[in-house]
Amino acid sequence: MRTKLDACLDSVNQVLLGKEAQVRLALTCLLARGHLLIEDLPGMGKTTLSHALARVLGLSFQRIQFTSDLLPGDILGTSVFDKDSGQFVFHPGPIFAELVLADEINRATPKSQSALLEAMEEGQVTIEGATRPLPEPFFVIATQNPVSSGGTFALPESQLDRFLMRLSLGYPAQAAERALLLGDARRDLLPRMESILDHAELARLQAQVPKVRASDALIDYVLRLVEATRSQPQFAWGLSPRASLALLAAARAWALLAERDYVIPEDVQAVLPSVVGHRLRERADPTGHGGGSLVQWLLREVPAL
Amino acid sequence: MRAALKPLWRRWLARRIPPAASVRLNQRRIFILPSRVGAVFAVALLLMLLVGINYQNSLAYGLTFLLVSVFVVTILHTYRNLAGLVLKAGGGGAVFVGEQARFRVRLESPEREHQAVALGWPPSELVVRDVPRQGQTEVDLSQPAVRRGWLRPERLRVESRFPLGLLVAWSWVDLDQAVLVYPRPLEGELPLSAGLGEEEEEEGMRARGQGADDFQGLREYQPGDSKRRLDWKAYSRGQGLLVKDFAMLSGRDLWLDFDSLGGDSEMRLSLLCYWVLQFTERQQAFGLQLPGQVIAPDYGEGHRDVCLRALALFGARA
């Protein structure tokens, strides 16, 4: 089973060169049933990553390009009057896919954003009074551009909290970029990818995540981390209990990917930047984003044992 | 004598209880002595012993010994009431000179209950709190902010006389807390400086800050925005609450310049502080020019904080 996971990773890594860590984190996020926010410049392979993940995991894939005129109905779907039957027929929106790529989410209006985020949170959508369940599994990979240009709506803190992880892919290493330039066009490789896991296998893997052992000593470490954010003066605010749950879930999934049935502090540390980075803010810099230096501080100063 | 011993005492304390954001009280850090009430109690016990001796009364002896033993046992209880208590520094917001700087201290009990724990900076009154078993409580302590810059309080006294008040167990902890104190705002005339360099000249008119002059576009409603600027049409279209954003044509950037002011430096800083607050309130963009430091024009709360911080710490790092 786990070798299949490794095969998944290898397969994605062949498409997305030199991003092993990010790919692993993305897969971790999906295993932990979390949604992923990718923050990066255009052209860094966000779409490729999402698409590749969908292929290897055998998930149906939909991409929604968020724009300022996107309406909630465009995401969720609308009821259209069908002349033949004389009834309103529901046309499901792109959100009814197993893996949804919400591209440039910060371009859309808050209303559209929250339509997506509510669906993410509840696993179902309510349109015109009728509640419709989203497919199972259901992942959202949202992307946003870090350079806020005119006409964007930054996600508020409360919405950021709904993403299990935030990643940024970054520029590829030189060797990887060379291989990129020399090889085939990446997107052409995608259709050739084969799905490695089926739905049942994925569900079984996901069910295994909560069973990964987290010992008392480890829970203590997580508590120490959370505690530090709540008591240290450089943090504008502390992590929420939801964040500590997220941290533990992600660490479990990471341990599972590392073929271990128990979590060690290193697992927590591996996922810490992507899980808590977007949830923290420096007190001295209340407008700025990202607790990059705070996360580094946590990794460095909070006793791991 | 006392004054001569103070630095020695401080150094000794600093070694014994080094400053840290989180301090757990243990036997190295807790001192314990009989309180004044305890001394009176001892005198009362002595009198009772005299009754026992003079009347050759075994029961009077017995009660005296019982109370002596209670006193001894109370040493353990008083110590126990502080031991294991964890003090943690909480954040405190910046204040202006003349205000009360608040320091938040969190008391946590990993194990047992701690009752009537008093903390503060003597000679001002101590704040008394109970800490529930495996729980926590927060205390806001205040100290007057007298000078701008970082305000680092003295060592904090934590004491407890529980359960009988006959003994006092105490500790001096340094939670490494600091609060930034901004200069006291001082109302006054402001000779505006006309900017930094020539390259700014050619841009000429710039739209910065929120004003009422020029329609810039729509932006998301934030609590506090004027209701009159709501875009009701957009709302009825289901686009959510949007606000029509107007920019103020500010002509040239406003520059607050330290050098253009008169008076001693503290007064100048106070004046600058006042105007930083004024401009922010008017949502006007401005820049700040201090000797050795230039903050580019901007507006908003973040910008204000950056400017105030620069004013508070002016000269401190030099």
Place this chain on the structure above:
Amino acid sequence: MSSLPGIPRIALTWLLVAQVLVIVPHLVHLPLWMIALWLGAAGWRVQIFRMRARYPNGWAKGGLVLLVLAGILLSRGTLVGLDAASVLLIATFTLKLLEMRTRRDALVLIFLGFFCVVTAYLFEDGILAALYSLLPVTALLTALVGLQHSGFAERPWPPLRLAGGLVLQAIPLMLLLFVFFPRMGPLWSLPMPSDKGVTGLSDSMEPADIAELSRSSALAFRASFEGEVPARGQLYWRALTLERFDGRRWSQSSYADVPVAPQWSKAGESLDYSIIMQPSGKRWLYVLDVGEMAQDSGRMMNDFRWQRLRPVDRPLLYQVRSWPEAAREASAEPPGLRQALQLPEQGDPRSHAWAAELKAKYPQSDALVAAVLQHFNREPYVYTLRPQPLGRDSIDEFLFDTRRGFCAHYAGAMTFVLRAAGIPARVVAGYQGGELNPNGNYIQVRQFDAHAWVEYWQPGRGWRSIDPTFQVAPERIEQGLEEALSAEDGFLDDQPFSPLRYRELAWLNQLRMSWENLNYGWQRWVLGYQGEQQLKLLQNWFGSLDWQRLAIALVGTGALVIGLLALWLLKPWQQRPDPQRQAFRKFERLLARHDVRREAGEGARSFALRAARQLPEQAEQIETFARCFEQQRYAGGPASRDALRQALSDLRRALPWRLSR
């Protein structure tokens, strides 16, 4: 303290409770109006707390003080002395309630309360009183705890639990102090409680006095014998001799007060016993003839009685050795013998005549005495506690008319007759017999055991004791007063509830005996634990009495007790890091000597990896330890200290030896 003025509600509640508990044992001797005073003060204080009344102003306070002083003066007749002082103390304790505004005032009140408890001990020091006093002490401590509360606490029970715990935890140390703390004599003399209503023998005797005593079942003393307890009939406890007779009343002669021990010689077997005497308010001690005791317990007076310098006003323990067969003043005529022949100038002519008749008939004093005894035995004399009242010539009327009476009548009449016949004689007052407590092997002598008998002097043989009562009612001597009065129904008939009346009920009697036994132990080991008793006990324990050794024993045991208590209270083992953590610390220290130091945020595995890279030769051992640690700490493997220790020692062996860096 001064910064916390208000008195929390809990503290006030407990203070009021404590006051009631403190005052209750004093009620026996307090004037009744004190209750009203307390009720008034408590009510007022509660109203103040509820903001419905104000604190009394200066005038009101002054008036109250004057009122109380007047009350004490009226009910006690004086303002000095222990009784008045104790009333004054309680009154202060009560009135202070009205003045209690701050925590400091409450503290004063609590300390006063402790003094009131101590004062109560001076009036009543029984086992029940001592146990009871734990209640007010705990309540006062509870109030003290309540005062320390931050004001957030509202429930009344936690402070009580805490105070009770404090008392319980203090008890071992208290016992230690009680045993070892050196006792010393009184530093100065203090007034004693006077209204103890001590019943007992007095230094003069009219027959009615002893009849009065026989109605009291109060304890006089207890005696425990070292060997076999002698038969009842031999237990004549001498208290004093009465030599002077004024026609009605026998009293002590001044000559008996000469503190010169008379001449006597030991003979026969001796008896060793110790006596715990109840306070009598008198100076004499009780001994069997002829007693001998340590010099500091008392002195033998001219009439063989033992006397202390100061009255016995608290329970007293003393050791006696008696020589029942000793000859007393046999060799020479005692200097004060004339006193033993004194008779009133006139009165009782019939007795004088009878004495002359006897004298003529029996020139030998032995024979004369025997004849008198025989007379009591043969003639129809009746032993009763309810004799007819006697007129002017009381001896004549008793001997020849009424012939009804008890020990005092018989002893007085016989002494009269002997003296009239020219034989020196005197009345001895004391106690006879006593009840053997089989549980404790000691004898309890009560007031109703009071007795009077006769001793006469004979040249060459000295003083000899005889008991005319034995001739009339031998069962009084052999079995006790109850048997002697069985026909008369006069035994303790005005004490219907005295357990002594129900001695036939076996279980009740057993219960009573056990209770007496407990009291005896209390008297002997607690109340009597003073000077000599303590020395004796400590000598028993430690052989020689070396104060240095005692101090070491006290400090050592005290430290042990406190140490155990500290362990129990603080439970340091709960704070100790777990064995895995300890082992890992050792691992870190070991590697630190080789300059591999773990960062705070570094996990075990990454640290081990780094260490293995830096120390490639020991990589295997390092990784083994790290794996073992990880298995136990994170993977839920069985916690085994040995496995970690083993891995650690493997690593230590693999590493080149280095002290530290």
